[in-house]
Amino acid sequence: MSDFPFLTTITALPALGALGLLFFPKTAEKGQKLFALLVTLATFIVSVPIYFNFDPSTPAFQFVEQYSWIEVLGASYHVGIDGISLFMVLLTTFLAPLIILSSWTAIRKSVKGFLISMLLLETGMLGVFVSLDLLLFYVFWEAMLIPMYFIIGIWGGERRIYAAIKFFIYTMVGSLLMMVALIVMYLYVGRETGTYTFDYLVFREYLLPAGIQTWLFLAFGLSFAIKVPIFPFHTWLPDAHVEAPTAGSVVLAGVLLKMGTYGFLRFCLPLFPNASVQFAPLIMILAVIGILYGAWVAMVQPDIKKLVAYSSVSHLGFVMLGIFTFTHQGMQGGLIQMVNHGLSTGALFLIVGMIYERRHTRLIAEFGGLARQLPIFATFFMIVTLSSIGLPGLNGFIGEFLVLLGAFQTNQILTAFAASGVIFAAVYMLWMFRRVMFGPITREENKSLADLNLREVVVLIPIIVFIVWIGVWAQPFLGKMEASVDHLIRLVDAKKTAVLQMNDQHMWARGDK
């Protein structure tokens, strides 16, 4: 069983599905949807054994596959996962079928093209998370952009072209810098060691001098910072979210934003440890600004989707804060918060999409009193809202709690500010909820709305199950991350010290002359 190429299978399946979709007649929309759903479900089912077969006792990469690719360049097809990428992979495969199901009736125009884009996007995202070769990673990273660009640009709202281009160019600027840095690193390490390679594991072991680290960190970091997004690089996000179709928003919030935080964990921290430590205070401050700023800006948004988009800025601030504490609690809190945000915010976008399908508006002012008319919808919305504001017993709490616990050991004042973000989160979410769901029904159109149908309930239930599960018993998740996080912290520390010693020796050597 362990020899089965799990990672290649799950990465390739959606792309093969996309290929398969080409053979469907244009009019067989139902068949296309069913096929896409089956493909994503199959991908998810294949990914489940990964969780159970994943050995939590080792930080080493597992399910590793390596085949030669471009030998001249030293690039290979090298994939594998550790405790950091495990849940990102599972989150992606878990959300994909729900996303297909959620767009069952919402997508009317060229269904086939939409499904193909979605499936290719899934392959791209999974590829990013499993790649252990930097060139391979970069290919997936860029490839992912294209289907997302189409999803926003073709199936989006009124200002979709503006949003799609903004999304594409903003992200592109970041990734180009990353590419330059990647080439610099490739050449430098190649020249120093004599073997030119893109293998992640080689870079992870290699000690880069502190000076080079700074520049590489900035280039990689900017690319990831845009993706997260960290304040002040976040303004593409509200536009992209508002204009994207529901499915696009869910993917964006659920998985794409995690690429940024994942990038920091996978590349910036272990490859440029000295720079990471050096920039940590700055990033922590930006993270806390993001937490508060996102909450404040969210408060005054008239559009529910935009409100949720800004709440993402706030939530991902917690993730960044956790990662850059370099503590077990903070990092694992950040990791679990990545999963939590995918679930809660993903569910929020699904919910907003459901109401949009009924009323064709997302303006808070257009609603009011829906709870009476839509009791099932109200219940789901309430649970997800409470999860989003970090109610104990639901998933959001455990992440924020661990992050703050870790952060408090690093910087008490900053943590106090971050903790107060929890108040503002409650303000904007509950205020929005009150205006949308409570009070009397003021508009005629809202009096005849239908409650959720079975399909919509089926989409939300699995997410709710995990929202409660993580909130009550997070150990099955935290336990699998433990070894990798521990290894990462040690690695950062050890490499940092080694580089500093290296510098000292350099200076000693120079002094001798």
Place this chain on the structure above:
Amino acid sequence: MIVDYVIWIVLLPLISFAIQIFFGKRLPRQGDWLPTSVMFIDLLLSLIVAGKVFSAYDPEFRITRSFEWVVLGTTTIKFGILIDNLTAVMLFIVTLVSSLVHLFSIGYMHGDPRYSRYFAYLSLFSFSMLGLISVDNFLGIYMFWELVGVSSYLLIGFWFEKHSASNAAKKAFLVNRVGDVGMFIGILLIFAITHTFNFSEVFGKIAAGELSGALLTTAGILIFCGAVGKSAQFPLHVWLPDAMEGPTPVSALIHAATMVAAGVYLVGRTFVLYSEHALLVIAGIGTITAFIAATIAVVQMDIKKVLAYSTISQLGYMIAALGVGGYNAGLFHLMTHAFFKALLFLGAGSVIHAMHHEQDMRQMGGLRHKLPVTFATFLIATMAISGVPGLAGFFSKDAILAASLEKAMETGMLYHYTIFAILIFTAGLTAFYMFRALFLTFYGTPRNKEKFDHAHESPGTMTIPLVALAVFTVIGGYGKWFEELVRKPNLQMFAESGAVQDATHAATEAAAHGAHTIAMVLSIAFAFGGIAVAMLYYYWNKYSAEAVSKKFAGIYNFLWNKWYFDELYQATAVRGTLLLSKAMGWFDLNVIDGLVNNTARLTTLISFGSGTTDNRIVDGLVNWVARIIGWFGATLREIQTGRVQAYILMALGAFILLYVIQLAMV
């Protein structure tokens, strides 16, 4: 064994919540019997637990059981249950009031469109509250703390169609969150130093001196912030009066007897955490709260608002008691208050039910014959809260006053004497406003004839809880068991080296006795003084309250407007946050995104410029070259005629031309 009972006590309501929320509507009678009978089973189990715990009759009785909840590297976060005498008492109070409120609700909520959901929420609350009093660590208490907050939010906003109800729910949640964040930071601080959340382990570390001085005081005050929010203490008391928008049985259960007392329980549970300085703050906050709320209660016209402010005031008493070291007195008052205040609220509920949801006392009057059971039980509770000797409230309030005087005598500080004076004066105010409410509601002539005529005594499901609570209001204060079992903890109890007995105990006994006599005499005097004044104004109508309110219009308006706290917060915190948010929203759209868009615009401009350059100059040059070549081509095409004669002629001409040139060059 006992632990298993407690686990079931906590979990049963959770199970009934889960069943009720999903299937409640489809069950017979919309499932009201399920949560109700579950709560009575819980009550029975609590009685068994209390019996087992108290039969040991050991003040230091404690059982714990815990399991690993989260393991992170070297940090293990444990979750567990702690059962001591205090837990046993609290379990009994909560299950008693909760089960009676469930029973009462069957009548009160009859016919509500969301009847089944109401019982689901009650179950959720009961689960959270029982969890809160059973856990053995700071993190656990915080988690259940938030959960009771959510249940409270859902129940205050139960009639969410009303704007006032949904706003009150939101306000309650947010104001509580402010306090909770303080508490949360306090917990982080404690963990950062002691590396544990467990109560006993934290206290052990404090006993060992690991956490002390200013840091300990800070931690104590931060934790106390949570109590300020949840127990509606000044300055976060503003949510509780608004919370009366919820159904009245909810007010009785959550906003009078149990949840709001959680803050008092928290301070009691973590009592050794509070340094002398922290206790000064706690005593001060409690006293201010007791006083402010009592003065506001004096002028309220809504019967539930009177009770709400009365609750805030009484919670202030409990907090003040803990602050002056009257650990036992404060918790004792928590218990007796739960009985008589739940009774008052349910009594008010019975009145409101009879009056078809009329809460304004100006529309009531003369109801005592119409509602005999309600009246009799309400009277007992009123006497109890006023401090009429013999009833439960008398004993506990007396203990608080005695404790505060004792502290004042011990420290000799003006601060503590002032606290005592304010508390004793407030006791008079309490007796006054409660009897005022009683007279306005049940005595005099009916002021709304139509509603009066339709009024009728409530059904048995509603009067039985009243009678049951009245019984506890009468007998609840007797016996030495509470004083002997719920004893003030001290740090030595948690120190690793053997327990050191409190040697000063005997010496203070005599002083305590003296303080007790003075306090008792004054407390009785002020109670009867308050009652007498109330009788003068509202029973014998010797004086007119209206005339007084006109004469002192300034003070009256100040009190009527609740010291303008809501207006103050509206003008500062609420408006400030909104303004800040609006400013940030503008900043984001115009500055940050403006920058992005301008970068894009600049890029486009440059592109356009270079595009023009490219078109006109670079490409122009290329085109120009092409054009010249084209011209040549076009011109030269003329000679491509296809006629052989012409070509020969041209070749000949060229040959001659070349020959001439060659000759010329030579």
